Amino acid sequence: MRRSVAVLVASAWGVGLGGTFGVLLPVLLGYWQLRDPLPYWVVAQVAGGVLICLGLVPIVSTFIEFVKAGGTPVPAAAPPRLVVEGFYRHVRNPIYVGFLIVLAGQALLFGSAGLAIYTAVAWYVGAAAVRFYEEPRLSRRFGAEYQQYRHAVRAWIPRIHPWNPPLAVERRLPADAN
Numbered sequence: 001m002r003r004s005v006a007v008l009v010a011s012a013w014g015v016g017l018g019g020t021f022g023v024l025l026p027v028l029l030g031y032w033q034l035r036d037p038l039p040y041w042v043v044a045q046v047a048g049g050v051l052i053c054l055g056l057v058p059i060v061s062t063f064i065e066f067v068k069a070g071g072t073p074v075p076a077a078a079p080p081r082l083v084v085e086g087f088y089r090h091v092r093n094p095i096y097v098g099f100l101i102v103l104a105g106q107a108l109l110f111g112s113a114g115l116a117i118y119t120a121v122a123w124y125v126g127a128a129a130v131r132f133y134e135e136p137r138l139s140r141r142f143g144a145e146y147q148q149y150r151h152a153v154r155a156w157i158p159r160i161h162p163w164n165p166p167l168a169v170e171r172r173l174p175a176d177a178n
Helices: 003-030 041-070 092-112 115-152
Strands: none
Touching: 003 041, 003 115, 041 092, 041 115, 092 115
């Protein structure tokens, strides 16, 4: 896939999915209303803003890694190789983890118990998607390479020290992928 097309597809996918589940649904559910449920809640609101910014980092970084690998996070336009660079060296699901951090930040920012519950439901739905769709698909597509990665890197709790893949896993794109 041409890099410019991959950037457009990945960006549209990220804005569409992230915008729908990270902004539109919480707004429609009435969760985006500033509340001060406890005294000095402003400290929690600041922490929420920081979490939102921090959660966006692995999401954006991971999208960049997909584009560099010649594909996108969209399953129909996935890269031709297993992506194990960047945040993937710490956790197998950095997009989901980043999204959950953003949602938790929103719950703090808006002082919303509903958003905290929404975050828990989002984790449950994401975990089910990973377990029953993504992992079997990646196992079929990449076989032993994915199994080795899966055993070395946890799904939801990031490693402190990055995983260093063996040379067979850490292969580079062909020159014509640009």
